[in-house]
Amino acid sequence: MTPFVSVEGLSKTYTARSLLRRSRAATHAVRDVSFAIARNTIMGLAGESGSGKSTLARALVHLDPPSSGEVRVAGIPLARLGRRGLRKARRRMQIVFQDPHGALNPRLRIKYSLGEALANAGVPRRERRARAVELLRLVGLGPEHLDRYPRAFSGGQKQRIVIARALAGKPEFLILDEPVSSLDVSIQAQIINLLMDLKQRFGLTYLFISHDLSLVSYVSDSIGILQDGRLVEYGPAEQVLKQPRSEYTRALFDASPAMHRER
Amino acid sequence: MQGRTGDHACVLQVRDLHVTFKADGESAEALRGMNLDLRQGEIHGLVGESGAGKSVLLHTLLNLNRGASFVRTTGRVLYEERNLLELFEPEIRRIRGAEIAIVFQEPAKHLNPGLTIEEHIRDLLRYHLGVTRRPAGARTAELLELVELPLRVLRQYAFELSGGMQQRAMIALAIACNPRVLLADEPTTALDVTVQRQILELLLRLRAELGLSVLFVSHDLAVVREVADRVSVLYGGKLIENAENSALFDRALHPYTELLLRSVPSAAMRGRALNVIPGTVPDATAVPPGCAFHPRCPIAAERCAIELPELRAHHEDHSVACFFPGQLVEPAGRQG
Numbered sequence A: 001m002t003p004f005v006s007v008e009g010l011s012k013t014y015t016a017r018s019l020l021r022r023s024r025a026a027t028h029a030v031r032d033v034s035f036a037i038a039r040n041t042i043m044g045l046a047g048e049s050g051s052g053k054s055t056l057a058r059a060l061v062h063l064d065p066p067s068s069g070e071v072r073v074a075g076i077p078l079a080r081l082g083r084r085g086l087r088k089a090r091r092r093m094q095i096v097f098q099d100p101h102g103a104l105n106p107r108l109r110i111k112y113s114l115g116e117a118l119a120n121a122g123v124p125r126r127e128r129r130a131r132a133v134e135l136l137r138l139v140g141l142g143p144e145h146l147d148r149y150p151r152a153f154s155g156g157q158k159q160r161i162v163i164a165r166a167l168a169g170k171p172e173f174l175i176l177d178e179p180v181s182s183l184d185v186s187i188q189a190q191i192i193n194l195l196m197d198l199k200q201r202f203g204l205t206y207l208f209i210s211h212d213l214s215l216v217s218y219v220s221d222s223i224g225i226l227q228d229g230r231l232v233e234y235g236p237a238e239q240v241l242k243q244p245r246s247e248y249t250r251a252l253f254d255a256s257p258a259m260h261r262e263r
Numbered sequence B: 001m002q003g004r005t006g007d008h009a010c011v012l013q014v015r016d017l018h019v020t021f022k023a024d025g026e027s028a029e030a031l032r033g034m035n036l037d038l039r040q041g042e043i044h045g046l047v048g049e050s051g052a053g054k055s056v057l058l059h060t061l062l063n064l065n066r067g068a069s070f071v072r073t074t075g076r077v078l079y080e081e082r083n084l085l086e087l088f089e090p091e092i093r094r095i096r097g098a099e100i101a102i103v104f105q106e107p108a109k110h111l112n113p114g115l116t117i118e119e120h121i122r123d124l125l126r127y128h129l130g131v132t133r134r135p136a137g138a139r140t141a142e143l144l145e146l147v148e149l150p151l152r153v154l155r156q157y158a159f160e161l162s163g164g165m166q167q168r169a170m171i172a173l174a175i176a177c178n179p180r181v182l183l184a185d186e187p188t189t190a191l192d193v194t195v196q197r198q199i200l201e202l203l204l205r206l207r208a209e210l211g212l213s214v215l216f217v218s219h220d221l222a223v224v225r226e227v228a229d230r231v232s233v234l235y236g237g238k239l240i241e242n243a244e245n246s247a248l249f250d251r252a253l254h255p256y257t258e259l260l261l262r263s264v265p266s267a268a269m270r271g272r273a274l275n276v277i278p279g280t281v282p283d284a285t286a287v288p289p290g291c292a293f294h295p296r297c298p299i300a301a302e303r304c305a306i307e308l309p310e311l312r313a314h315h316e317d318h319s320v321a322c323f324f325p326g327q328l329v330e331p332a333g334r335q336g
């Protein structure tokens, strides 16, 4: 079976001119990363802060062009697409970020935030309102929320709206970058269940990024662990959980506090 | 009875604490009759979701509530036979930082960027203990050793240190004057798991070596389970359950506690939907009447919306504020 998303030899290097040395200091944020995600499965990506998780996410969808390497989504190499082709392809893949507060324009009523996304997705104007209501319903909100501003919503509700917006273009692939880290424990469970439902319902494929190993263990079909930009562990979840190959993975699991200890 | 609960010596006792703020003209009761005993030498975990009142409680213990939105505090905070809330500022200042010290989630925000770590420690020792230069030097070195920081850190500024090192420096400052009580507000939340582990181990060691009593605030149930001897659960500005660690995690009595524990994802839950608590945590300006949890509680009865359940001992050493403790049925197939 060909994977839905495949990443080969992906690297991202940031260069910043150093004031003192007049030289260029390079940060190798992502180094030679390869993996593949089968359709309708979830790859979990974990690692400590600064390990390159968010950089990888942005490079993957070419929000920041990778320094090298190839990404294929549904068999199409993204690098070969022109700007217009890339914009079209991006409808099929969306990123949901950690902080729902920063993700919504505070001065736009929810209907306009959703309307904008629907317009980008090519939905004709007269259909947008109905589609917006449908999107809200998908995430457990109602039409009464359309006229409100973001400040009227709790963090969990905002994250639902952000997810609704990501679904506007009927994407097939979602990158979820710490989608519940800023939410309360009881609200996290609501959002995770919602994401799992949506995945089943629409046959979605996820790259699920989190520093929380218990959460990654729960959601993932396959798991990758990043350390200093390198994918030091990658394999089916069962295997990574039971017999991690890298010493680093073992250390991470041992250090992370768990409610239910199985090992 | 002051200073003891049952057979246990208490260092700090909170009685009927109410704290009121004003938010957009509305009155916000952040603490609504809080009672809590901190026993000698224990690590007391305080868990609750955002807005439950965890940080307000810690600030109130040290009489730190300030600002235009602060309205009033009532109740008692008993420490060494005295109500800390009745002390004048110069008196509480002698206790704050010296006998009761606090460690924050984000050390960088609480360290002065213009002072080296050594200057921080020296100022603190001079202020509280009147220690002069030379002995201060010896004590400073000793503190760094306790928190396992290299001596070079003394000449460094907070921003030059990693998150974990900043937190160690913050802890060194907190224990500098040999406090009896350490208040820790999410001390590891901003840290990576490996660093978090080191800080937790440091706290455990300091408790053992210095006999500290620690009030450990966290929203992370797994962290609290690992370090706390005793755990209290906060909801809507009140303490709703209190028990020894394993009793709380294995035999929770309050529906909120039980549901919260069940909502934590883990490898053991793979393939099954997580348990969910419907609705959201209450805002301090609009805490529901009766039991604050009743709009979200699956077993709420009529009286729950009207009467306020008080915290009382269900059995020895396990208190709960609920009319129907332990009556939430287990869902089929739940694993412990």
Ligand SMILES: Nc1ncnc2c1ncn2[C@@H]1O[C@H](COP(=O)(O)OP(=O)(O)OP(=O)(O)O)[C@@H](O)[C@H]1O
Pocket: B021, B022, B023, B028, B029, B030, B048, B049, B050, B051, B052, B053, B054, B055, B056, B057, B067, B069, B070, B219, B283, B284, B285
């Ligand atoms: N200065 C203030 N003015 C108005 N309301 C306040 C103030 N400080 C706290 N509150 C309110 O008091 C309640 C308790 O806040 P607190 O900061 O103690 O929560 P917490 O349990 O520490 O939450 P978190 O997990 O988010 O840190 C909240 O509803 C908060 O909005």
Ligand SMILES: Nc1ncnc2c1ncn2[C@@H]1O[C@H](COP(=O)(O)OP(=O)(O)O)[C@@H](O)[C@H]1O
Pocket: A014, A016, A027, A028, A029, A047, A048, A049, A050, A051, A052, A053, A054, A055, A056
């Ligand atoms: N725009 C940027 N310019 C320079 N360095 C960056 C930039 N974005 C990220 N980095 C660096 O790349 C590394 C990985 O960062 P990031 O992907 O944000 O990590 P994570 O999401 O895993 O916490 C870090 O060293 C970070 O400082």
Ligand code: SF4
Pocket: B254, B255, B256, B291, B292, B293, B294, B295, B297, B298, B299, B300, B301, B304, B309, B321, B322, B323, B324, B325
């Ligand atoms: S008092 Fe009533 S509403 Fe509150 S937790 Fe107990 S059963 Fe539920």
Ligand SMILES: [Mg+2]
Pocket: A053, A054
């Ligand atoms: Mg990130």
Ligand SMILES: [Mg+2]
Pocket: B054, B055, B056
């Ligand atoms: Mg707080």
